[in-house]
Amino acid sequence: MYLKLFxxxxxxxxxxxxxxxxxxxxxxxxxxxxxxxxxxxxxFRLWLDEIAKRKGVTLDIKYYDDAQxxxxxxxxxxxxxxxxxxxxxxxxxxxxxAQTLEFWAILKNDDVPEKLLLxxxxxxxxxxxxxxxxxTISFKNDNILAKLFLKKELLQTQHKRPKEYIRTxxxxxxxxxxxxxxxxxxCDACIxxxxxxxxxxxxxxxxxxxxxxxxxxxxxxxxGLMLIxxxxxxxxxxxxxxxxxxxxKTPKGRNVKALxxxxxxxxxxxxxxxxxxxxYKEYLKLQAKYNHx
Amino acid sequence: xxxxxxxxxxxxxxxxSLSILSLLLSYFYLENKxxxxxxxLYSKSKTxxxxxxxxxxxxxxxxxxxxxxxxxxxxxxxxxxxLYLIVTKINDTANIVSTKKHWEMLDKLxxxxxxxxxxKEQAKIFKSSIIKDKEVYNYAYPINFNGIKWGWVIIGxxxxxxxxxxxxxxxxxxxxxxxxxxxxxxxSYFLTSWLVTPIISLKNAAQKVAAGDLNAKVDITSKxxxxxxxxxxxxxxxxxxxxxxxxxxxNEELEKRVEQRTQELNVxxxxxxxxxxxxxxxxxxxxxxxxxxxxxAAMGEMIGNIAHQWRQPLNALSLLLQNIENAYEMDxxxxxxxxxxxAKGNRLTKAMSQTIDDFRNFFRPNKQxxxxxxxxxxxxxxxxxxSSFENHMINFEQxxxxxxxxxxxxxxxxxxxxNILTNAKDALIENKKExxxxxxxxxxxxxxxxxxxxSIEDNAGGIPQDIIQNIFDPxxxxxxxxxxTGIGLYMSKTIVETNMRGRLSVLNTADGAKxxxxxxxxxx
Numbered sequence: 001m002y003l004k005l006f007x008x009x010x011x012x013x014x015x016x017x018x019x020x021x022x023x024x025x026x027x028x029x030x031x032x033x034x035x036x037x038x039x040x041x042x043x044f045r046l047w048l049d050e051i052a053k054r055k056g057v058t059l060d061i062k063y064y065d066d067a068q069x070x071x072x073x074x075x076x077x078x079x080x081x082x083x084x085x086x087x088x089x090x091x092x093x094x095x096x097x098a099q100t101l102e103f104w105a106i107l108k109n110d111d112v113p114e115k116l117l118l119x120x121x122x123x124x125x126x127x128x129x130x131x132x133x134x135x136t137i138s139f140k141n142d143n144i145l146a147k148l149f150l151k152k153e154l155l156q157t158q159h160k161r162p163k164e165y166i167r168t169x170x171x172x173x174x175x176x177x178x179x180x181x182x183x184x185x186x187c188d189a190c191i192x193x194x195x196x197x198x199x200x201x202x203x204x205x206x207x208x209x210x211x212x213x214x215x216x217x218x219x220x221x222x223x224g225l226m227l228i229x230x231x232x233x234x235x236x237x238x239x240x241x242x243x244x245x246x247x248x249k250t251p252k253g254r255n256v257k258a259l260x261x262x263x264x265x266x267x268x269x270x271x272x273x274x275x276x277x278x279x280y281k282e283y284l285k286l287q288a289k290y291n292h293x
Numbered sequence: 294x295x296x297x298x299x300x301x302x303x304x305x306x307x308x309x310s311l312s313i314l315s316l317l318l319s320y321f322y323l324e325n326k327x328x329x330x331x332x333x334l335y336s337k338s339k340t341x342x343x344x345x346x347x348x349x350x351x352x353x354x355x356x357x358x359x360x361x362x363x364x365x366x367x368x369x370x371x372x373x374x375x376l377y378l379i380v381t382k383i384n385d386t387a388n389i390v391s392t393k394k395h396w397e398m399l400d401k402l403x404x405x406x407x408x409x410x411x412x413k414e415q416a417k418i419f420k421s422s423i424i425k426d427k428e429v430y431n432y433a434y435p436i437n438f439n440g441i442k443w444g445w446v447i448i449g450x451x452x453x454x455x456x457x458x459x460x461x462x463x464x465x466x467x468x469x470x471x472x473x474x475x476x477x478x479x480x481s482y483f484l485t486s487w488l489v490t491p492i493i494s495l496k497n498a499a500q501k502v503a504a505g506d507l508n509a510k511v512d513i514t515s516k517x518x519x520x521x522x523x524x525x526x527x528x529x530x531x532x533x534x535x536x537x538x539x540x541x542x543x544n545e546e547l548e549k550r551v552e553q554r555t556q557e558l559n560v561x562x563x564x565x566x567x568x569x570x571x572x573x574x575x576x577x578x579x580x581x582x583x584x585x586x587x588x589x590a591a592m593g594e595m596i597g598n599i600a601h602q603w604r605q606p607l608n609a610l611s612l613l614l615q616n617i618e619n620a621y622e623m624d625x626x627x628x629x630x631x632x633x634x635x636a637k638g639n640r641l642t643k644a645m646s647q648t649i650d651d652f653r654n655f656f657r658p659n660k661q662x663x664x665x666x667x668x669x670x671x672x673x674x675x676x677x678x679x680s681s682f683e684n685h686m687i688n689f690e691q692x693x694x695x696x697x698x699x700x701x702x703x704x705x706x707x708x709x710x711x712n713i714l715t716n717a718k719d720a721l722i723e724n725k726k727e728x729x730x731x732x733x734x735x736x737x738x739x740x741x742x743x744x745x746x747x748s749i750e751d752n753a754g755g756i757p758q759d760i761i762q763n764i765f766d767p768x769x770x771x772x773x774x775x776x777x778t779g780i781g782l783y784m785s786k787t788i789v790e791t792n793m794r795g796r797l798s799v800l801n802t803a804d805g806a807k808x809x810x811x812x813x814x815x816x817x
Contacts, residue, residue, distance in 0.1 A: 180359030203366065203395045 023236055025061045026079035028070045028088060031142040032224055043259035046252045047243070054246065055239040067092075075099055080232040081240075086225045087144035090280040101230040102237070103268040105222040106260060113272050115194040116149045116217040119182055122210050126188060129157045129215065135188035137162075138170035138178035146191035148283060149217045155286040176200055183207055189214065193221045220276045222268070299492060304485040311477030318473075319466040326462040330455045334430045335416055341372060342414075342434035342446040345380070353382060353436060353443055358389060358398075365391035374451045376424050379406065382444035390423060409433035410445050421449065428452045491519040495526060507534040583767070583780055595677070602648045602680055606641040613638055664815045665703040667735050667745060668695035674707040678714055685722055686729055693735040697745045698817035701793035709788050709797070712781040713749050713808045719772065720753035720806070728752070738811065747810040755801035764799065 025048075027040065041063070048059045062079065064070035067088050074082045075095060081104075082096075089096055105112045120126040126135065132154075139146040147169070150162050158165060170187045172178040175196040182190040194216070201208040228237060244265045247253030257264075345368060346353075352360035365378045369391055381388040381402060388399045401407075403422040409415040415433045420426065430450040436443040491513050501509035507530055513523035617634050620626040671693060682689070699706075714731065721729040730752050738744035756764060763769050765786045770779035789797040795812035 174363065177359050177363055180362055184358045186357070186359060204397055205395070206397065 023057065023059045023080045023232070024078060025059060026064060026070050026074060026082040027061060028064045028067055028082070028084040030065060030067055031085040031087065031144055032083070039259045043256045046259075047247075047256045050247075050250060050252050050256070051239065051243045054250075055243055057236060057239050071095065074227070074229065077229055077231045080229050080236065082227045082229070084225055084227070085142060085144060086220075086222050086276065087148065089225050089227070090148075090276065093277060093280070096227060099229055099231075100227040101232065102228040103273055104226040104228060104265050105268045106224050107264040107266040111195070111219065112266055112268060113219045113222045113276060115219055116143075116146055116191055116221045117194055117197055118150070118153070118189060118191050118214045118216070119179065119197065119211045120189045120214050121182055121185060122212050123185075124188060126214065129153055132189060132214075133158075133165050134167045136168050136170050137166055138172055138181045138187040138190040139192065140175045140178055141171040141173065143175070143191070143221075145217075145221050148280070149220070150191060152279075152283040152286060153215055155283075155290055159290050161290075179207070179211070183210055193223075218275050218279055219272065220279050222276075225268075226265070299496070300485055300489045303489050304481050307484055308474075308478050308481035311481060312474050315470050315473035315477060319470045322469075323459075323462055323466050327459065330458050331430075334450050334452075334455060335432065337372075337374065338416070338430065338432035338448045338450050339414070339434065341368060341375070342432060342448055344368070345378070345446050346434065346436050349380070350436075350438060353380065354438065356382065356385065356387070358387060361389050362391065362396055365389060365396065369393055374454055375448065376427070376429055376451050377449035379423075379447035379449075380444065381410070381447065383442060385444070392423070406431070406433075406447060409447060411435070412442070418452065424449060430455070491515070491523065495519075495523060498526065498530075502530055502533070507537060583784075586780060597681065599648060602677075603645055605680070606645050610638060610641050613641070662701055663703070664698050664700050664817065665706070666695065666817060667697050667699055667747060667812075668693050670703045670706050671710060671733065671735065671747075674710045674714070678711065678718075682714075682718060682731075685718060686727075687718060687721055688728075688730050690730060690732040691734075693733065694737065696817065697735060697737065698815045699745055699793070699795075699812040700815045701812070702788075705788045705792060709785040709810070710749070712785045716781065717749065717751040717753065717806070721751055724753045737814065743814050745812050745814045747812070748807055750802060750805060750807040752804035754805055756799065756806045758801070761799065761801065765797075 025044070027044070032040070044061045048061060051057050051059055062073070064073075067084070070079070070082060070084070071092055073079050075098075077099070118129075126132060137150060139150075147162075150166075154160055154162055154165055162169075170178070170181060172181065175192040176199070178187070178190040179192045179196055179200050181187045197207070197211070228240075247257050345364060349361050349364045351357065352364070361380050365380060369375045369378050370393070375393075377390060377392045379388060379390045379402065386400045388402050390397050390399050390402075405419055405421055406423070409417060409431060410433060412435060414435065415431075417431050418428055419431065421429055421431065423429075430452055432448045432450065434446045434448070436445060491511075494511055494513060498509045498511045509530065511523040511526050513520055613634055617626060617631070620630055671691075675689065679689075717731050721731075732748075732750045734746075734748045734750075736746055738746050760769075760771065765782050766779075767783040768779035769783075786797045789795045789810055789812070793812055795810060797808065797810050799806060799808050801807070
């Protein structure tokens with residue numbers, strides 16, 4: 001009897017020990033150049049310090065180069081959250097959805113996710129997707145969704161892969177660069193989030209006159225995605241959410257926001273996620289249909 | 294405190310000097326502050342321009358406008374003070390102008406901006422058309438790579454920071470100025486007190502001394518100039534006091550003397566009236582004598598003239614008597630001859646008697662002023678002197694208006710004429726050998742119809758200019774001693790101007806002297 005009680009006590013302690021491990025956040029560096037890696041490291045460090053100091057929660061962060069390894073750690077709940085490029089989510093969405101309770105995204109403007117726009121110069125002779133043949137398309141180097149968008153559009157309308165149709169991709173460090181390159185006719189077309197065009201047009205209204213939307217995607221683009229593991233305690237999720245809400249209240253918090261270049265973190269509505277998923281599924285179907293990779 | 298007292302003036306002088314000094318210091322402080330703030334703007338702008346040039350060098354060369362736009366946007370957002378950034382390339386119409394809110398490509402930059410595009414960096418503050426209604430610090434930095442000029446980076450830096458800093462500086466300077474002025478007022482007060490109090494003590498003591506208190510002393514023992522002055526003042530007061538006492542005693546003595554002198558003067562004064570009356574009487578007597586002398590002189594003249602007048606009848610009488618004698622010797626003396634000779638002798642003696650009557654009338658003074666004819670008076674005088682003048686071959690030229698009369702004493706008037714004529718005769722005899730002439734003109738005054746002008750002009754060469762002003766003075770004569778008394782013309786002027794209320798003047802003409810008598814015209 002006492003032995004049973006002792007064993008039960010030991011088991012409870014072990015369970016509590018397991019429960020009391022540090023909370024860990026995962027970050028897949030690959031194709032998340034939206035944030036400079038160095039900036040992201042500083043921002044996370046500051047944020048975690050703030051959470052520890054103000055919410056009493058000790059969080060750690062783990063950076064990954066290998067998407068597979070990160071996926072495995074997330075599946076085994078070694079990670080409470082996992083930040084990644086949306087494309088890697090789409091590639092493994094079944095496995096990730098199984099472990100994920102919430103989807104968070106960086107809020108750059110009012111809309112998350114937002115549309116991707118394929119823009120051409122008004123002075124060019126490109127009037128439809130067919131005219132993109134042998135042209136140079138510019139987009140941000142980590143915007144894999146832009147590439148996906150282009151592929152899907154070309155498969156759907158021209159039944160061809162970009163490799164066979166487009167002369168070259170012109171990859172830029174920023175979305176605005178891709179847009180300006182098109183404006184200055186350095187490239188024939190560009191794919192940028194709708195917010196980039198809005199911001200650029202605010203700075204120079206002539207852009208809207210000189211550039212024309214050839215086609216637009218559904219609201220699929222997110223600069224980064226954070227998955228919250230279903231095993232993460234509710235208390236932690238609440239504190240995380242509060243911590244994000246409190247970022248504006250402290251200098252460190254404001255630094256975090258500046259480094260992440262974000263207005264806020266926000267939960268992505270399930271409906272939005274459904275649009276993204278179905279868009280990707282359509283792409284996969286088209287790819288299969290036209291026997292492309 | 295007197296507004297113009299020494300204390301006030303010294304206080305104002307010191308306070309004003311210190312205030313002006315404070316003002317100057319504040320001015321230099323502000324100027325220095327301005328300069329240093331402008332230097333800061335210059336340094337900032339230069340650093341930014343150089344960093345843009347370094348980072349965007351490839352983009353500038355390859356005309357990568359996207360990069361330049363993004364670089365500009367980044368720089369302008371990272372530097373709150375920047376208002377605009379312009380990257381312009383030589384021989385390129387694309388001038389990229391970025392502000393905080395927008396960017397644009399301009400074909401042509403505003404004139405004030407292009408004026409900054411020189412070979413060397415330029416900085417100037419002005420309102421540009423890019424940011425209107427705002428003073429902007431503009432800095433243009435030429436872009437040179439490998440010795441080739443590519444364009445310019447032009448920076449428009451906000452003056453807000455500068456203006457805020459200057460505003461603070463103005464407030465600081467104002468507070469400093471007010472503080473310094475207040476301190477200077479306090480300091481001036483004490484300094485003035487220190488400087489002026491001894492002088493005021495001296496002044497008060499001097500006032501007491503001036504008021505008669507010679508016991509006033511200055512209690513200043515300092516060793517400086519004021520101390521010396523105070524010591525000298527005290528010594529001076531002592532001396533004054535001593536002198537005053539002496540003066541008092543002198544005064545008393547003087548008063549006694551004055552009293553004595555006053556009494557003497559009173560006595561003298563009483564005699565003075567008597568002496569004045571005596572002097573007046575003496576003077577009148579002298580005047581009388583003078584007139585008498587004048588008359589005697591005239592009489593002498595007249596006797597000469599009578600002698601001339603009588604010479605001819607006397608000769609005629611002599612011839613008559615000689616003829617009677619001859620007639621008797623030749624037995625031609627009969628009754629008829631005697632009758633004729635007696636009648637002729639009677640005529641001659643009658644003429645001589647008439648001459649005497651004429652001269653007696655001349656010397657008999659008129660008792661009462663009367664209206665007389667100038668022509669008649671002149672003729673009477675001329676008759677008396679005519680033979681004498683003819684004897685000296687002096688001719689008369691007369692232009693006489695016989696309708697003119699004047700009021701006065703005709704005998705005195707004749708005496709005046711005689712004086713003038715006699716002087717003319719003497720001058721002609723002395724200076725003129727031939728063609729001696731006296732011109733007499735009597736006419737109305739051209740300028741005043743109520744006046745009569747009598748002018749007597751000779752051709753004896755005139756009166757020397759250096760004596761012409763003195764010829765009417767009494768006892769003034771140019772004649773040899775014994776020949777002239779020097780009172781003739783003096784008396785003539787007195788007669789014309791005092792007795793006849795006219796005017797007698799003289800002037801030199803081309804040939805001689807001209808005497809002019811102006812008299813009031815009367816109805817004949």
